[in-house]
Amino acid sequence: MNTAGSPDFLQIRSDFPILNQQVHGKALIYFDNAATTQKPQQVIQGITDFYTHYNSNIHRGVHRLSQESTRLYEEARQKVQAFIHARSEKEIVFTAGATASINAVATSFGDSFLSQGDEILLSQMEHHANIVPWQIVANRKGCSIKVIPMNDAGELLLEQLDSLLTEKTKIVAVSQVSNSLGTINPVKEIIEKAHQQGIPVLIDGSQAIQHQEINVTELDCDFYVFSGHKIYAPTGIGVLYGKERWLEKLPPYQGGGDMIDHVSFEKTTYNQLPFKFEAGTMNFVGAHALGLALDYVSAIGMKSIMEREANLLQYATSQLQQIEGTRIIGTASQKASVLSFVMDQIHQYDIGMVLDKMGVALRTGTHCNEPVMNYFGIDGTVRASFAFYNTEDEINIFIRGIEKVKLMFG
């Protein structure tokens, strides 16, 4: 697989200590990367270093340690800004994760810009986290949810977008990559069309950030959200990117701590961006570790990662297709490294249980994507999702496992 000049991915794999272990007496094969990614030693060590040398609350103390930890936290913000090509670090708000980011926008935007009869446009393949926050605000404000439909391959029907974007549409929220199907959505086109009518767009980048180069300025999205743990950083840290003019307009959604400028019981004035949205003690260690994870990914190079993962997906897809009785769910022409499938007459839970005993970690079920499962008339899939540290050998073992499942249950 290695071509001249491409990184040595087997060497890179050794950066991930967790991968070097056995489960049920078999070498661990971790194919649940869409749920969460494993962490390289560089990130793990960075967390230990932070607690060993710098731990102190940020933005508050005059003392040396507080200044150091504040510097590391703000450096992490700059790294995120550079990584997603935002114009300004004011546009980078740290949150607990993509779900928290979406809830923040839904709450804040909803309070200020939604009223009775307005419409929120989502897509058929949204993760529940990009549906439910909008339903909550829609119920509160008397708005309705509209949905961009998809075809049997799991591709959005963009030709319907023109009729779905009406004067009632106040915001569009779509995922860049589907977590259950792997579809890479043409978000640039969606953003362009929405903008022609002056409608802002939120992009859920949870399944895209780790697989492709992201340039929010070029995309021209109004909001972009992702979770750190999907891109080799720890859990509990995430990002809300918002265009400065939008973040200026939105009211804070949580009160307390760093988001405040002055407080009296009559009136409180809020801090400037991005601190206006960062209430309470932030996960500054997580932010620092996210910065390290982005450094790590950048050092490998997103182009190499994309190439590697495309090869893995293509190999696994072609191998799986050769097994009679398997059906791949999500066959879009543009896909990230997610391989969802079902097997004739065999329950996904049985498949998952047998593969687990063979050391293969897969996801089974609805993947927080019930509308997608309903569309395909299934109650779940088995999902294998790959990262650059996975190998063709691992895919071979996975395929042998599927063949074994067929023998056992067929």
Place this chain on the structure above:
Amino acid sequence: MTIREIQNQIIEDFEVFDDWMDKYNLLIELSKELPELDSTFRTEQYVIKGCQSKVWLVADLHDGKIQFKADSDAIIVKGIVALMVKVLSNQTPADILDSDLYFINQIGLKENLSPTRSNGLLAMIKQMKLYALAYQTRISGKS
């Protein structure tokens, strides 16, 4: 046979296997022996929902003993369901309420009863005991 005797019998049946594969194959066999639940019972009313697999459970009282019928949409789960039915069916409500299901642990299937495994099995045991409690109350109410 008592609940204890049936459990010991199952433990003996499983003891010959060290390999998970053989155990799973035995569970698959057991699932095939369990009569399929009539479709009138495979409904919302009788379902015990796991997030991933479903279990259906029906209970009846005959001559002071509870008859359980059950099914699952996943085969290995259905095999374990078959074992539960074997152990607790045709027993009195009092014996079911008193029972300690140690065999699951002993045959190495404990992980399947973890609350984090959303397969409906743990809820099934709870539901079987609830049925026993309900019938017990009914019996003592009559006497």
